[in-house]
Amino acid sequence: MPLPFLTADSACDAQDPDSPDPRDHALPYEDADRWRRPYRPGPLRVAIGAVLLLISSFMLLATMIIAFAGAWAAAAVCLVAALTVIGGTLRLLASGVRVNGTGLRRTTVLSTRTIPWQDLAELRTAQQPVRWMGLPRTVQGQALVLKVRGGGEPLVLLTDHNTDFLSRPEAFDRAAEAVQGWADDHQVVPIAS
Incomplete structure (x- = not known):
């Protein structure tokens, strides 16, 4: 059974690396002020989200069984717990860096x-100690670091x-270059890279 959505992605990935990726260009009818993530969510984030949503579906099933038993x-x-897991999962899946014409948004x-x-x-x-999967443990890795005018502590946007x-x-590397490209396109004063 052909899966056209897979062949389209693999056809784009198989292109010459120097040619522009057609997925990187905005469509003519697309809203220019829409926040967009310049990279795809990782498979680990999606897998964690899928497992949490599966757990919440069992919690909702348990809610229904408990309600039919009469223990309101x-x-x-149980319903509040399931909705909390669903809300946390959606927030986890929405976490990341987004860009548009007005600025950059970091969501945790x-x-x-x-x-x-x-x-x-x-x-x-920058090459620096970074958190492994957001946990307190740090390892040596790369990070996309942002410094805001007016001082303050540098903000780590992405890590490898x-x-x-x-x-x-x-x-x-592709995600860091995409965010830096957006910054170069929309920055009034050139930034260091």
């Missing part, structure tokens, strides 16, 4: 920070050891 308080607790599970392009002082890749780029260094 327990069903309400607990917070979102938007930085206008004109507030960027420096955007560069997070759930999107673990064991995929070429994907990290």
Whole structure:
């Protein structure tokens, strides 16, 4: 059975590396102010999200069984727990860096920070200790680091050891170049790279 959505991706990936990727260009009818992630979510992030959504589906099934048994308080607790897992999973899947014509947005599970392009002082890749999959353990790796005008601590946007780029260094390089390209296109003053 042919799967055209797979052949289209593999045909684009098999192109000459110097030729522009047709997926990188905005469509003429696309909203220019829409926030877009300049890279694909990693397979590890998607797998974790899928497992959490599977667990929440079992929690919803348990909610229904408990409700049919007549224990409404327990069903309400189970429903709240399932909705919390679903909300956390959706936030996990939405985590990452997004760009548009006005600035850059970094979304984590607990917070979102938007930085206008004109507030960027420096955007560069650096070899430094980075968190492994967001956990407290650090390993030596690459990070896309952002410094904002007016001082403050540098903000780590992407690392090659997070759930999107673990064991995929070429994907990290493409994502870092894409974010830097957006910054170069929309920055008033050139930034260091």
